[in-house]
Amino acid sequence: MTVKSTARARKKAAPGVPDNLHAGKDAPAELIQLLTPEGERVENPDYPLVIEADELRSLYRDLVLVRRFDAEATALQRQGELGLWASLLGQEAAQVGSGRAMRENDYAFPTYREHGVAWCRGVDPLNLLGMFRGVNHGGWDPNEKNFHLYTIVIGSQTLHATGYAMGITKDSAEDAVIAYFGDGASSQGDVNEAFTFASVYNAPVVFFCQNNQWAISEPTTNQTKIPLYRRASGFGFPGVRVDGNDVLACLAVTRWALDRARNGGGPVLIEAFTYRMGAHTTSDDPTRYRAAEETESWRAKDPISRLKAHLEREGLADEDFFAAIDAESETLGLRVREGVRSMPDPDPTLIFDHVYAEPHALVTEERAEYVAYAESFEGGE
Amino acid sequence: MSKLTMSKAINEGLRHCLETDPKTLIMGEDVGKLGGVFRVTDGLQKDFGEDRVIDTPLAESGIVGTAIGLALRGYRPIVEIQFDGFVYPAFDQIVTQLAKMHARALGHVKMPITIRIPYAGGIGAVEHHSESHEAYFAHTAGLRVVTPSNPDDAYWMLRQSVESDDPVIFLEPKARYWDKAEISAAPALDLHTAKVVRSGTDLTLLAYGPMVKVCLEVAAAAEEDGRHLEVVDLRSLSPVDFDTLEASVKRTGRAVVVHEAPVFMGMGAELAARLTERCFYHLEAPVLRVGGYHAPYPPSRVEEQYLPDLDRVLDAVDRALAY
Incomplete structure (x- = not known):
């Protein structure tokens, strides 16, 4: 009897939260999506996106080149040229979509996996490889492209991003900041302190959480009982869950959040719901903790094939275009390979x-x- | 400048920084309206506004982490950690992020952040309010660590710390906040130079922060027994001015290091090792150490037994002179 009433009370306390709404497995209904896995455009009145064909093609180019760079880096690690690599495979849309939403004077604070954001900021991919080869700990000038050094201790950079954003407010500037982090880092005290500072000071910072479902071997259910984007409401700012494999949705939602921050609206938490298709790093073995079927189910939501399908279905790109991008990615792969091999020890x-x-x-x-x-x-x- | 207490001297130093460099900011818990729990920032928010003197949320990692971001944006934050024992939540941001940022960026970014921490004991406080953790910070490459022992040094060293383009841990001996002294018109020394505060011939007492006063009292007492002790105030714990220390110990042939922090793996261990290397043929006795015990800082009713005092230091002096 007592048990029953407790259960009822618990259900009452969380209205509108269906039991199956766990952060882990399936994309829930509130997911913002502008491009279906089949490549079909859908409209969302809250995040309108007018986008021309050349911009769509340019997004496709970024996605492909970033994936090619990432694959090359993984291969270089296997060949002993890099000590380690953290692959972004599967997260290209989240990174390219959000990265392309930034303006020149905006500033990104990455983790160690934001190769796609770096690409969008114009950082030379070879710069990213120095620390993985072991010739430096980063070493690029963060202020050159407004792209901070990779941060390995998870979550620490969210505070740097918030402080930087507080500085923007002090300067009365109209710039904004993106703090990247993951589902694992969402448990860190620093991330929660960053939410607090950003909220209290109304700092122009967008917290961009790539929920790739796995923090090395730990599923998101080890980090949270509620969808991560809902954490924002407790801190007093909006949270949005976006399809992280949909480059258009990531672009539109991040653009909205950055503009909102720029105009004094304060922080936003974006949870990009995506999937880490590869291992955590080249030192990891995902077969020990997750099922191949799960990974396969996400392959059907691939960010690149859905944009390709869209371009084809709408007749926005022809075979020559796709061939040209393929050729360009081969050139990039070669450049990266040669660049790494000739990178001298310090x-x-x-x-x-x-x-x-x-x-x-x-x-x-x-x-x-x-x-x-x-x-x-x-x-x- | 007239005679000031150490807390007022630091307050004046902070005021000078806020007046002369618009990029300086003060951040911390209760530093605004209240003026800090020790009133070190008293009146500054009133005069410089809430944008320059910022009452932060109660989150030390957040304070240091956002200060790092502000430094990246071109600001020069002066952070207050309310008490020594409260700095540990910020330890990761200080040691992992702040200390290493300049090296990781190959010099492309600077971290001109001063972290002020009231430290050490002797004021009858509850736990976590009396600790001496200088060794942790001095052990960390990338940080500078300094600690004044008197109001004049406090004023000038604070200004020099804020002007530094490196992160500086500025340790304020809270038991000395109420000591008064004249403030010089110009700094006598640079930030990292040690100072012979009393000349002697028989033995060198090496101290810093709160223990300098104790060592001067020891030297005065020893003088009555015909022993002439030299007292050196280290002032800087990273880097340590070993040249000044070496010169002194070569003159006297004996050294005793005194600090409140536990002796084991404390600053004294490093000083003893280095001075033994540098002064081996001049030493008449091993370098001895007097400090706290390998125990949590005790309840205040017995802190006098934990802290080095006149008798414990004199005892070590006797032992060193007995060789």
């Missing part, structure tokens, strides 16, 4: 470079000790 004194911006006596001393030690071998007995 001089060991790099260890001491840039530890501090200004001279530090201990580093100066240890550097001199190292140099003297290394030189003792040259011309020695």
